Amino acid sequence: MSIKAVVYGVGAMNTIATRMLLEKGVTIVGAISRSESKVGKDLGELTGLGRRLDVQVSNDPHEVFERTRPDIAVIAVNSYMADAVEQLRTCAEHGVNAVTLSEEALHPWATSPEITRELDEIAKGTGATLTGTGHQDTYWVNIVAMMMGTAHRIDSVVGHASWNVDDYGPEVAGDQQVGKTVEEFHAWLDGATRPPSFGRNVLDALVADVGLTVKSVTTTTRPDVAQQTMFSKALQREIPAGQVIGFTDVDEILTAEGPAFNFEMSGRVYGPDDGDINEWEIKGEPDLVLSNGTVPTQVTTCTQLVNRIPDVISAPAGFVTVETLPRLRYRAFPLHTYLKG
Ligand SMILES: NC(=O)c1ccc[n+]([C@@H]2O[C@H](COP(=O)([O-])OP(=O)(O)OC[C@H]3O[C@@H](n4cnc5c(N)ncnc54)[C@H](OP(=O)(O)O)[C@@H]3O)[C@@H](O)[C@H]2O)c1
The missing domain is CATH 3.30.360 (Dihydrodipicolinate Reductase; domain 2)
Structure with missing residues (x-):
C-alpha cells in the first residue's frame, strides 16, 4: 500500500518535494501551512502542479493528523530546534514519523539536548521516528x-x-x-x-x-x-x-x-x-x-527529503540521526516498496 504523507510547510522546498513525492508513488493526504494566502487552498494549485490534488491546506496540524493518520510528515518549515520542536512534538505526540529539513535536526543532541531528549522520549512512547535530513x-x-x-x-x-x-x-x-x-x-x-x-x-x-x-x-x-x-x-x-x-x-x-x-x-x-x-x-x-x-543544493535537498522516507519509517522509534541510517539509495520504484516487512 502506498505511503500516506502530510506535507508540513508549503514553501519553496515542499513545493518541489510535493511533485517528487507524487512521482515516487506517495499519497499526500494532508498539507499544513500558516498564512492566510495558503490556508484553504488546494495543495496542487499552490505548488504549481497545474491540477488539483483535493488536499486542502490547513493550519491545524492536530486535526490533520487525527483525520488522515499519515505514515509520515514531510516538514520544511524552519531551521532551529527551538522553533522546530513545535512541529516535531506535534508529530511525535500523534505517533507520526517525521522527516524534516530543519538544519539543526541533523544532529541536535549537543546543541539542543533538552529538546532532543524530550522529543526522543515522546517519539519512543508513541512509536514514531523523527529525523533531520536535507542536503x-x-x-x-x-x-x-x-x-x-x-x-x-x-x-x-x-x-x-x-x-x-x-x-x-x-x-x-x-x-x-x-x-x-x-x-x-x-x-x-x-x-x-x-x-x-x-x-x-x-x-x-x-x-x-x-x-x-x-x-x-x-x-x-x-x-x-x-x-x-x-x-x-x-x-x-x-x-x-x-x-x-x-x-x-x-x-x-x-x-x-x-x-x-x-x-x-x-x-x-x-x-x-x-x-x-x-x-x-x-x-x-x-x-x-x-x-x-x-x-545543485536546492534539488539535492528535496531528493534526500523524499528518498529518506522509507529509511525513516523503517528506523527504530525515537530521534534518529542520519549517520545511523542505511546508506541513502536511489529510489527507482514507489517508496512503499522499500519498506521492511
Ligand atoms: N537541510 C537542508 O538541506 C535545507 C535546505 C533548504 C532549506 N532548509 C530549511 O527548510 C526550511 C524551509 O525552507 P523553505 O525554503 O521551504 O522556506 P519557505 O519558503 O520560507 O517555507 C517555509 C514554510 O513553512 C511554513 N511555516 C512557517 N511556520 C509555520 C508554522 N508554525 N506552522 C506551519 N507552517 C509554517 C510557511 O508558511 P506560510 O508561507 O504559510 O507562512 C512556509 O510555507 C528553512 O528553515 C530552511 O533553512 C533546509
Missing part, C-alpha cells in the same frame, strides 16, 4: 564519512561548502540575515539569541559516526557583504552595496583522540559568477580529496 545528509555527512572509512589514519577533516540563499524561501533569507546592515549583523551575532551554526551539527554527526570524543568546539562567523547592489529573489528586493547578503561560518571540533574537524560554510545571495561548492580534504594516511564541482 547535509549525503553531501556533508555520509559521503564524507564513507571517505573517512578509506583512511588508515586521520589527522584532520576539512570541508568547504557554499549555497545560494536565493534557492530557498524568505524563512532562510531571514535566518541568513540578508538585508541587514553590518552593525545589525554584529548585534545579532553577539546577542544571546544566535542559534547554533549549521556546520556545527554536521561536524557533530561526523564525530559521532566514528565514535570520537569532542574536546573543544569553536565557531567563528563573518558577514558576506554586497560589493554592489544585488537582487534577492527570496526577499524580492534589492540589497544595496554594503549590506549583508549572508554569512560564512567556520566551525571546528577538536577530539580527545586527535583528529580535528573543520568546516567552512557560506550561505549567501549569489552574484552571476557564484556556484555551490562542496569540497572535503582528509589529511592523514593517505591524504584524500573529495570535490563535487557545482552541486
